[in-house]
Amino acid sequence: MSRSPSNSTIRNFSSSISNEESLVSPKPKQQQQHPWLIVGLGNPGKQYNGTRHNVGFEMVDAIAEAEGISMSSVNFKAHFGKGFIGNVPVMLAKPQTFMNASGQSVGSIVSYYKIPLKQVLVIFDDLDLPFSKMRLLPKGGHGGHNGMRSIIDHFKGSREFPRLRIGIGRPPGKMDSVNFVLRPFSKQERQELGFTFQQGVEAVRILLLEGFNKAATFVNTAKPMEQLS
Numbered sequence: 001m002s003r004s005p006s007n008s009t010i011r012n013f014s015s016s017i018s019n020e021e022s023l024v025s026p027k028p029k030q031q032q033q034h035p036w037l038i039v040g041l042g043n044p045g046k047q048y049n050g051t052r053h054n055v056g057f058e059m060v061d062a063i064a065e066a067e068g069i070s071m072s073s074v075n076f077k078a079h080f081g082k083g084f085i086g087n088v089p090v091m092l093a094k095p096q097t098f099m100n101a102s103g104q105s106v107g108s109i110v111s112y113y114k115i116p117l118k119q120v121l122v123i124f125d126d127l128d129l130p131f132s133k134m135r136l137l138p139k140g141g142h143g144g145h146n147g148m149r150s151i152i153d154h155f156k157g158s159r160e161f162p163r164l165r166i167g168i169g170r171p172p173g174k175m176d177s178v179n180f181v182l183r184p185f186s187k188q189e190r191q192e193l194g195f196t197f198q199q200g201v202e203a204v205r206i207l208l209l210e211g212f213n214k215a216a217t218f219v220n221t222a223k224p225m226e227q228l229s
Contacts, residue, residue: 033088033089034089034113034114034115034116034119035082035088035089035090035091035113035115035119036085036088036089036090036091036115036119036120036121036208037090037091037093037106037109037110037113037115037119037120037121038060038063038090038091038092038093038121038123038204039056039060039092039093039094039095039102039106039120039121039122039123039151040056040057040058040059040060040061040092040093040094040123040124041056041057041095041099041102041122041123041124041125041145041147041148042054042055042056042057042058042094042095042099043098043099044096044097044098048182050184050185051181051182051183051184051185052125052168052180052181052182052183052184052185053099053125053168053181053182054125055124055125055166055168055193056094056122056123056124056125056147056166057094058193058197059123059164059166059197059200060092060093060094060123061094062197062198062200062201063092063200063201063204064081064092066201067083067084067085067090067201068083069081069082069083069090069092070083071092071094074096075109076093076105076108076109076112077095077096077097077104077105077108078093078094078095078096078097078105078106078109079093079094079096080092080093080094080109081093085204085205085208085209086205086208086209088208088209090208091109091113093105093106093109099146099147099150100146100147100149100150101150102147102148102150102151103150103151103152103153103154103155104150104154106120106122106151106154107151107154107155110155117155117158117160117161118160118161118162120161120162121161121162121163121164121204121207122148122151122161122162122163122164123163123164123166123200124145124147124148124163124164124165124166125145125165125166125167125168125181126143126145126165126166126167126168127168127169127170127171127177127180127181128143128167128170129165129166129167129168129169130167130169131167131168131169131189131192132166132167132189132192132193132195132196133166133167134164134165134166134167134196134199134200134203134219134220134222135164135165135167135219135220136162136163136164136165136203136207136212136215136216136219136220137162137163137165137216138162138212138216139159139160139161139162139163140159140163141159148163162207162212164200164203164204164219166196166200168181199219199222202218203215203218203219206218
């Protein structure tokens with residue numbers, strides 16, 4: 001005649017199974033990391049290539065080249081690329097809407113991918129900074145820049161996103177600022193810009209991998225090229 005197992009035996013067996021399951025149960029998935037969005041502002045079209053107003057485009061091109069990110073696709077009314085800087089997922093965008101409507105493109109990307117505004121870096125030209133000088137700020141207004149004005153409008157008025165300003169200097173004499181920003185750079189300025197773009201690429205790496213404060217210190221205390229030569 002077979003004997004039924006005692007209650008204590010059943011409890012011990014169940015406890016053993018429970019312990020074994022806890023050893024092999026999969027770890028909970030880590031929360032998916034939001035990508036960074038890095039936007040360079042400018043105007044589309046060959047006639048605007050190399051002009052002062054398109055220095056944001058050129059900085060994004062420099063980042064893409066340095067990090068091996070293809071910008072060949074067109075999405076969200078922008079030249080668009082995805083990749084990584086270190087282990088951080090990143091998207092690069094150059095809106096093709098013309099400067100004054102940049103927010104249409106940037107707003108669509110941010111909305112679609114649900115990117116926190118603190119992880120949207122906008123790079124643009126600045127008349128109020130000396131030529132080739134950069135400034136990294138955590139937030140702020142549009143400063144009269146129509147591309148930034150459009151982006152802030154599409155962010156429902158929020159100014160809480162970082163920006164990298166690149167100085168293009170002031171117009172000479174009585175030249176109108178609109179004409180000045182659409183002028184190309186001189187050969188000498190081109191040489192200085194190459195150094196600025198190298199610094200900008202490094203600044204973006206620091207921002208994504210080490211945080212805003214370290215990146216801001218790197219950018220905002222940097223010396224111009226002529227002081228380093």
